[in-house]
Amino acid sequence: GGSSRGSWSSSSDSVISTDSVNPYRVVLLGAGGVGKTAFACIFSGAADSMDSDDCELCGEELREKEIHVDGEAATITLLDTWDNDGECAQECYMQSGDAFLLLYSITDRSSFLRASELRITLRRLRPAQHTPIILVGNKCDLVRRRQVSTNEGRTCAAIFDCKFIETSAAMQHNVWEAFHGIVRQLRLRRDSKDA
Ligand code: GDP
Numbered sequence: 001g002g003s004s005r006g007s008w009s010s011s012s013d014s015v016i017s018t019d020s021v022n023p024y025r026v027v028l029l030g031a032g033g034v035g036k037t038a039f040a041c042i043f044s045g046a047a048d049s050m051d052s053d054d055c056e057l058c059g060e061e062l063r064e065k066e067i068h069v070d071g072e073a074a075t076i077t078l079l080d081t082w083d084n085d086g087e088c089a090q091e092c093y094m095q096s097g098d099a100f101l102l103l104y105s106i107t108d109r110s111s112f113l114r115a116s117e118l119r120i121t122l123r124r125l126r127p128a129q130h131t132p133i134i135l136v137g138n139k140c141d142l143v144r145r146r147q148v149s150t151n152e153g154r155t156c157a158a159i160f161d162c163k164f165i166e167t168s169a170a171m172q173h174n175v176w177e178a179f180h181g182i183v184r185q186l187r188l189r190r191d192s193k194d195a
Contacts, residue, residue, distance in 0.1 A: 091121065102133055107139050135163070
């Protein structure tokens with residue numbers, strides 16, 4: 001319990017986070033081929049040292065890492081539904097996650113529809129909780145193959161009551177922003193619980 005967090009701290013630059021004691025479980029959800037593995041590779045740092053098409057080494061399903069968001073450390077355990085598109089597996093992840101990155105590819109309308117289905121399943125499985133979710137339109141570098149407009153993505157996120165971002169894992173564009181956004185949402189929820 002982090003109930004002693006407060007503004008009375010005498011030295012403002014020595015605030016120590018308690019986030020790292022309790023890792024946040026962030027789940028990557030989405031249809032096959034939308035970029036979940038690519039996201040996991042960037043998260044784990046593997047994308048810096050290898051070709052993005054060659055992510056065999058980061059195939060393990062669970063990764064833990066401390067990241068810094070707004071000057072405060074947070075530990076994320078990233079759960080990738082990689083290689084596991086079965087409904088049951090995704091539902092297990094849905095039950096155990098604290099927050100979700102719901103990915104689709106802007107070049108694949110069926111993956112956008114799949115994201116909507118997953119959002120509905122999430123709501124059914126976790127009805128009472130306000131679960132942080134970001135709808136992520138990946139592959140925004142592939143402008144000429146775009147099938148889902150930015151506006152459609154934004155509108156869908158508004159309907160589904162979640163945040164929205166477009167990313168390119170290939171260009172490493174906005175991927176960390178998505179992770180940082182999910183940590184900010186988790187903190188908002190944490191702080192409103194503490195209050
Ligand atoms: P997963 O099935 O959701 O894990 O998808 P992957 O991460 O394996 O990605 C599927 C394919 O799309 C791979 O060939 C990736 O290199 C490619 N890919 C992933 N993200 C992007 C992106 O942002 N832009 C482009 N151009 N290709 C991407």
